[in-house]
Amino acid sequence: MIAKIANRLETLVSHDLIALAARFGVGGIFFYSGRTKVNGLLTVNENAVTLFEEDYKLPLLPSELAAHLAAYAEHLLPLLLALGLATRLSALGLLAMTGVIQIFVYPAAWPTHLTWAAALLYLVGRGGGTFSLDRLVGMR
Numbered sequence: 001m002i003a004k005i006a007n008r009l010e011t012l013v014s015h016d017l018i019a020l021a022a023r024f025g026v027g028g029i030f031f032y033s034g035r036t037k038v039n040g041l042l043t044v045n046e047n048a049v050t051l052f053e054e055d056y057k058l059p060l061l062p063s064e065l066a067a068h069l070a071a072y073a074e075h076l077l078p079l080l081l082a083l084g085l086a087t088r089l090s091a092l093g094l095l096a097m098t099g100v101i102q103i104f105v106y107p108a109a110w111p112t113h114l115t116w117a118a119a120l121l122y123l124v125g126r127g128g129g130t131f132s133l134d135r136l137v138g139m140r
Contacts, residue, residue: 019129022119023087027078029116030094034074037067044071056105073097081123084132086139091123 037048044067052063052070061069073093080090095117102113128134 015126016129016131019084019087019123019126020131022123023081023084023128023132026091026094026116026119026123027081030074030097031078031082034071034078037071037074042072042075044068058100058104070097081128084128084134085137087128087132087134088124091120095120095124 037044037051039045048067048071049064052058052067056066057063058066074097077090077093077097080086081094098113098116098120102110106113127140134140
């Protein structure tokens, strides 16, 4: 009886459904974060630069460059995830950003970052699923 229910759930909750939810869920988080860093379409605002100067203080990167890179990546990579185009690479980029945020910015927020990382690791390992442009163009 339990095995039958488990088999049915496995059919209903397919890889394609999990991948779609992961793509839009994590992508949405990063996209909305990116929107707070820009004015208009993609003009990085002073608040974003100040945030990187005073709060984030990433090593090795000037604050202005870090603000621009983060703003652009938080727009491009989630867009690619939503489309399911270059899914594995896009998820890997957001996973790297998650690592930087965890280590250098908000180390106490590890439960949130672990949740993001789990979804992103799934996408890196399994791809975007049937409902993705990757599948349409034949990318594995």
